[in-house]
Amino acid sequence: MTSALVLLSGGLDSTTVLAYALKKGYDVATLSFDYGQRHNIELLSSRSVADFYGVENTVFKIDLRQVGGSSLTSEMPVEKRDIEKIGESVPNTYVPGRNTIFLSVAAAIAEVRGIDRIMIGANAIDYSGYPDCRPAYFSAMERALSLGTRIGNEKGFHIEVPLQYLSKAEIIRLGSSLGAPYHLTTSCYEGKRPACGRCDSCQLRLRGFMEAGLRDPLEYESFPEFYSEYLKKGRP
Amino acid sequence: MTSALVLLSGGLDSTTVLAYALKKGYDVATLSFDYGQRHNIELLSSRSVADFYGVENTVFKIDLRQVGGSSLTSEMPVEKRDIEKIGESVPNTYVPGRNTIFLSVAAAIAEVRGIDRIMIGANAIDYSGYPDCRPAYFSAMERALSLGTRIGNEKGFHIEVPLQYLSKAEIIRLGSSLGAPYHLTTSCYEGKRPACGRCDSCQLRLRGFMEAGLRDPLEYESFPEFYSEYLKKGRP
Numbered sequence: 001m002t003s004a005l006v007l008l009s010g011g012l013d014s015t016t017v018l019a020y021a022l023k024k025g026y027d028v029a030t031l032s033f034d035y036g037q038r039h040n041i042e043l044l045s046s047r048s049v050a051d052f053y054g055v056e057n058t059v060f061k062i063d064l065r066q067v068g069g070s071s072l073t074s075e076m077p078v079e080k081r082d083i084e085k086i087g088e089s090v091p092n093t094y095v096p097g098r099n100t101i102f103l104s105v106a107a108a109i110a111e112v113r114g115i116d117r118i119m120i121g122a123n124a125i126d127y128s129g130y131p132d133c134r135p136a137y138f139s140a141m142e143r144a145l146s147l148g149t150r151i152g153n154e155k156g157f158h159i160e161v162p163l164q165y166l167s168k169a170e171i172i173r174l175g176s177s178l179g180a181p182y183h184l185t186t187s188c189y190e191g192k193r194p195a196c197g198r199c200d201s202c203q204l205r206l207r208g209f210m211e212a213g214l215r216d217p218l219e220y221e222s223f224p225e226f227y228s229e230y231l232k233k234g235r236p
Numbered sequence: 237m238t239s240a241l242v243l244l245s246g247g248l249d250s251t252t253v254l255a256y257a258l259k260k261g262y263d264v265a266t267l268s269f270d271y272g273q274r275h276n277i278e279l280l281s282s283r284s285v286a287d288f289y290g291v292e293n294t295v296f297k298i299d300l301r302q303v304g305g306s307s308l309t310s311e312m313p314v315e316k317r318d319i320e321k322i323g324e325s326v327p328n329t330y331v332p333g334r335n336t337i338f339l340s341v342a343a344a345i346a347e348v349r350g351i352d353r354i355m356i357g358a359n360a361i362d363y364s365g366y367p368d369c370r371p372a373y374f375s376a377m378e379r380a381l382s383l384g385t386r387i388g389n390e391k392g393f394h395i396e397v398p399l400q401y402l403s404k405a406e407i408i409r410l411g412s413s414l415g416a417p418y419h420l421t422t423s424c425y426e427g428k429r430p431a432c433g434r435c436d437s438c439q440l441r442l443r444g445f446m447e448a449g450l451r452d453p454l455e456y457e458s459f460p461e462f463y464s465e466y467l468k469k470g471r472p
Binding site for chain 1: 296297298299300302303304305326330331332333334335336337339340341343344345347348367368370372373376377379380381382383384385386388389
């Protein structure tokens with residue numbers, strides 16, 4: 001049986017990965033990070049999602065406010081952009097080194113448990129333009145972890161990025177077909193409930209639901225215009 | 237001017253790297269980790285060494301006891317071996333993922349400061365056999381950080397491992413020629429002062445001084461036989 005440690009942020013993508021891993025029959029544990037994020041409400045979501053599936057959820061504490069440099073880990077206001085501009089440049093929600101730090105810690109925890117596979121919900125299509133979300137980066141990191149861990153030296157270390165080449169709409173279709181509990185997830189960078197509806201993450205999410213022809217089960221403070229238009233058309 | 241962030245553990249190797257970086261004229265800052273290590277006395281050494289050179293020393297806190305799996309971050313006794321056996325297998329002082337975690341955090345901090353170079357004192361000759369100390373690992377990690385950081389995307393990210401191919405004796409000769417303050421360093425895995433003289437780290441250090449024809453300025457609880465013999469011969 002394949003064992004995997006799933007990075008679970010409590011958002012839509014990582015929840016889809018978890019649903020997918022369980023569907024594949026993997027023996028799954030989940031790992032979340034309490035890293036000083038302004039939207040640490042997502043930790044409640046990751047716990048709820050893990051509980052929904054009856055899988056273990058470990059929360060690792062690492063205070064990335066010690067690093068700074070991001071609106072997600074400081075008082076800097078979260079950059080808001082028109083949805084067409086998302087992906088054109090690296091926004092201030094970029095947390096320097098975050099995926100590398102998370103994958104390193106995950107690899108360490110996996111190694112101690114005899115697990116040689118990490119799954120992460122990154123994708124490089126409808127994303128915020130972060131350098132540490134691209135396929136070439138994950139390949140390089142997989143090689144580093146294969147060489148730099150004891151377990152990787154024995155049997156190789158695997159970073160599985162199943163959503164890598166999927167659009168947000170495709171991710172949502174996949175998750176919905178697997179019954180992923182999207183009503184329990186949190187995506188908003190502001191950490192708001194109802195969600196803000198204006199940050200990159202809210203907008204990408206809403207556009208994904210729209211393009212998938214579905215309705216987002218979460219509540220929002222306000223919708224971006226494109227989503228209001230979509231709802232007005234009576235869909236879905 | 238080349239800027240570099242030097243990982244400073246307070247031990248002999250990283251102190252030599254710092255001396256070397258300054259000799260090369262680099263603009264240097266140092267980074268140490270308070271990771272729940274049993275020998276956290278080394279943080280006093282890194283501070284003293286940084287003060288000796290008048291360079292900045294940042295201490296990043298990350299509790300690797302959350303990972304466990306190592307005698308350096310748990311109550312597990314530190315494995316002691318005959319010096320001939322060191323390097324033959326991975327001992328229980330191996331902290332899973334440690335260098336990857338440290339390099340990731342260092343890269344994040346470097347990026348925020350506009351620094352694209354990390355220096356680390358790993359070496360793969362007289363070492364404890366850790367997988368994350370080998371040249372191929374550092375090359376892979378350098379590639380991952382070049383791809384996975386914003387600064388790396390702009391100008392590449394560099395991991396400089398200047399002691400990589402040096403024996404411990406060569407490291408000590410290099411550091412001594414540069415006036416490195418070895419009297420301020422701590423190497424003992426037990427975190428003892430006087431040092432235990434029996435752990436891998438103490439033994440490798442003492443053999444290095446012996447082979448360099450020098451005397452270790454630190455105090456020890458007891459010496460391993462080879463070093464006692466060396467001193468009896470009246471050297472140095």
